[in-house]
Amino acid sequence: MIKENLNEVQKNISAALSASSRKAEDLTLIAVSKTKPVEMIKEAYDLGIRDFGENRVQEIMDKYPLLPRDIRWHLIGHLQTNKVKYIIDKVCMIHSVDSYKLAEEISRQGQKHDLVMDILIEVNVAGEESKFGVKPDDAAALCEEISRLPNIHIRGLMTVAPYVEDEEENRPVFCALRQLSVDIGGKNIDNVDMECLSMGMSGDYRVAIEEGATFVRVGTNIFGHREYNRVEG
Numbered sequence: 001m002i003k004e005n006l007n008e009v010q011k012n013i014s015a016a017l018s019a020s021s022r023k024a025e026d027l028t029l030i031a032v033s034k035t036k037p038v039e040m041i042k043e044a045y046d047l048g049i050r051d052f053g054e055n056r057v058q059e060i061m062d063k064y065p066l067l068p069r070d071i072r073w074h075l076i077g078h079l080q081t082n083k084v085k086y087i088i089d090k091v092c093m094i095h096s097v098d099s100y101k102l103a104e105e106i107s108r109q110g111q112k113h114d115l116v117m118d119i120l121i122e123v124n125v126a127g128e129e130s131k132f133g134v135k136p137d138d139a140a141a142l143c144e145e146i147s148r149l150p151n152i153h154i155r156g157l158m159t160v161a162p163y164v165e166d167e168e169e170n171r172p173v174f175c176a177l178r179q180l181s182v183d184i185g186g187k188n189i190d191n192v193d194m195e196c197l198s199m200g201m202s203g204d205y206r207v208a209i210e211e212g213a214t215f216v217r218v219g220t221n222i223f224g225h226r227e228y229n230r231v232e233g
């Protein structure tokens with residue numbers, strides 16, 4: 001099942017890339033494996049996937065020792081400051097930084113482990129109450145503040161778009177995130193790069209790619225639906 005799903009997703013990705021005259025190297029598919037067992041991750045790994053996304057610290061800690069070392073783990077969910085220490089040496093990128101306090105702790109833990117952590121600033125573009133992320137108007141100031149921390153490197157922006165029936169409805173959201181990244185990039189802030197845009201999930205990754213996504217985070221369309229009443233890992 002994973003094989004067929006992955007083929008389908010990769011076919012759609014190729015189509016969206018060529019529709020927008022973009023190169024395959026400019027996009028990374030992150031397979032979102034939250035709630036899914038290591039056997040399924042191994043299956044996707046054997047099909048060539050190396051980038052996996054998780055949104056809970058505990059799940060990364062459980063899965064990490066059981067899977068190959070060359071997996072690149074992306075933390076895509078809300079991160080509590082007191083849990084940074086558990087994943088600082090396990091993930092390649094934290095997509096969900098939306099406060100200075102969190103960034104400060106990431107930098108502090110990075111210093112301890114002698115590493116510089118790549119992060120994205122999560123922006124709540126659509127202004128949904130239920131969502132994490134900084135307001136678009138506050139993003140540039142937060143980048144500037146975080147840029148002065150030594151062991152952290154801002155690589156771009158991330159957003160979780162609203163749930164919609166028709167993915168076209170999210171095009172303005174993706175377009176706005178890209179425009180924001182161009183604006184912030186134009187400020188030439190030291191230690192802030194804006195080359196990454198993490199946007200697009202199962203329901204809307206095609207449109208996100210057309211609007212410039214460099215990471216798409218696809219779970220359901222690769223691994224199937226999730227059951228939240230059961231804690232796996």
Ligand SMILES: *Cc1c(COP(=O)(O)O)cnc(C)c1O
Pocket residue numbers: 032034055076077160201202203217218219220221
């Ligand atoms: C769960 C999750 C995804 C993947 O969602 P699907 O709709 O299953 O593709 C992407 N991004 C974040 C932040 C998530 O929490």
